[in-house]
Amino acid sequence: MKLLVTGGAGFIGSAVVRQAIAAGHEVVNLDALTYAACLDNVASVADAPGYAFEQADIRDRAALEAVFAKHQPDAVMHLAAESHVDRSIDGPGDFIETNITGTFNMLEAARKYWIEAGKPEAFRFHHISTDEVFGSLGATGQFTETTPYDPRSPYSASKAASDHLVRAWAETYGLPVVLTNCSNNYGPFHFPEKLVPVVILNALAGKPIPIYGDGSNVRDWLYVEDHADALLLVVQKGELGRCYNIGGENERSNLELVQTICAILDEKQPLESGSYADLITFVTDRPGHDARYAIDPTRIREELGWRPSVTVEQGLEKTVQWYLDNRPWWQALQDRAGVGTRLGTGTAAAQ
Numbered sequence: 009m010k011l012l013v014t015g016g017a018g019f020i021g022s023a024v025v026r027q028a029i030a031a032g033h034e035v036v037n038l039d040a041l042t043y044a045a046c047l048d049n050v051a052s053v054a055d056a057p058g059y060a061f062e063q064a065d066i067r068d069r070a071a072l073e074a075v076f077a078k079h080q081p082d083a084v085m086h087l088a089a090e091s092h093v094d095r096s097i098d099g100p101g102d103f104i105e106t107n108i109t110g111t112f113n114m115l116e117a118a119r120k121y122w123i124e125a126g127k128p129e130a131f132r133f134h135h136i137s138t139d140e141v142f143g144s145l146g147a148t149g150q151f152t153e154t155t156p157y158d159p160r161s162p163y164s165a166s167k168a169a170s171d172h173l174v175r176a177w178a179e180t181y182g183l184p185v186v187l188t189n190c191s192n193n194y195g196p197f198h199f200p201e202k203l204v205p206v207v208i209l210n211a212l213a214g215k216p217i218p219i220y221g222d223g224s225n226v227r228d229w230l231y232v233e234d235h236a237d238a239l240l241l242v243v244q245k246g247e248l249g250r251c252y253n254i255g256g257e258n259e260r261s262n263l264e265l266v267q268t269i270c271a272i273l274d275e276k277q278p279l280e281s282g283s284y285a286d287l288i289t290f291v292t293d294r295p296g297h298d299a300r301y302a303i304d305p306t307r308i309r310e311e312l313g314w315r316p317s318v319t320v321e322q323g324l325e326k327t328v329q330w331y332l333d334n335r336p337w338w339q340a341l342q343d344r345a346g347v348g349t350r351l352g353t354g355t356a357a358a359q
């Protein structure tokens with residue numbers, strides 16, 4: 009299959025690209041190379057015969073149409089997005105332009121290409137989204153594919169809007185789509201501004217490990233390579249027009265997650281005295297911080313036979329080892345704008 013993957017130089021997109029090439033697919037990686045991108049993430053496949061890279065911005069419709077016309081993909085996996093909730097609080101404009109208008113451009117470029125190709129039945133537009141569109145849960149319950157949307161941050165609102173556009177293009181124009189909404193990912197190549205790498209890198213530097221609020225917020229942690237497996241399954245086998253929730257079956261509070269990472273580091277790289285957990289510092293919470301996300305993965309398990317392959321403890325062990333083994337990768341990214349500083353306190357001026 010020839011896959012057009014957008015956002016393939018980012019965290020999840022690059023896992024999809026690496027796994028798709030390993031599985032024998034051809035891949036066109038379309039990415040604008042924003043602050044969150046790193047072509048080193050796909051260096052291992054850059055010379056593979058079936059791989060091509062196109063630097064293009066999804067806000068630029070003409071550029072997208074040219075990529076479709078040149079590469080003639082069998083399917084699109086649309087991951088390109090502004091993805092950091094804290095940055096969406098400080099500067100929502102980029103999230104509206106990339107996540108909403110950019111998805112609109114992708115849909116229109118895909119629709120034009122699909123019509124000109126004679127509406128091939130096997131074509132798929134796979135939109136990758138988040139469980140954050142469903143809002144925040146209390147102590148019990150799980151998100152299913154029919155949970156009403158209730159986004160609460162500029163990021164999740166922009167992703168919810170993009171999901172609605174994708175469904176509308178399926179209903180109105182018959183564009184063959186599939187959608188997925190996943191929980192929090194972690195794993196190798198995670199950009200150093202997100203929670204798991206922040207914890208590992210601050211611990212290694214002997215810096216305070218920040219936890220928002222009291223650390224009780226619960227997330228359902230999904231190992232990125234498991235997620236990429238699920239995405240490749242959905243784009244090939246997912247039922248037309250259907251959405252699938254993808255979760256890790258691994259709910260942990262942020263405090264539990266951080267304590268687990270510290271315990272793994274205590275084993276792998278012990279301090280002369282004490283524990284990395286001594287660096288844990290509680291800081292002012294994120295405004296509108298959702299309390300709990302949890303995915304009911306019944307549909308993808310029963311219909312497509314997919315389940316996560318690791319527990320969060322196993323996945324974190326691999327992740328911590330990867331960061332210990334790949335210092336040049338993350339050291340090069342630590343100079344990028346905003347990395348290592350507190351973002352998303354809600355005090356930034358309106359745009």
Ligand SMILES: NC(=O)c1ccc[n+]([C@@H]2O[C@H](COP(=O)([O-])OP(=O)(O)OC[C@H]3O[C@@H](n4cnc5c(N)ncnc54)[C@H](O)[C@@H]3O)[C@@H](O)[C@H]2O)c1
Pocket residue numbers: 014015016017018019020021038039040041042043044045046064065066067086087088089090091092106110136137138139167190191192193194199
């Ligand atoms: N990381 C998670 O835990 C998570 C959870 C649920 C859903 N998602 C979704 O998965 C997708 C990928 O997330 P990620 O964590 O890999 O994000 P990321 O920030 O690591 O990567 C995003 C990629 O998109 C590219 N990009 C951004 N704006 C672009 C534009 N205008 N044109 C072209 N390319 C652009 C960036 O250069 C980057 O390579 C996103 O759609 C995100 O909403 C992520």
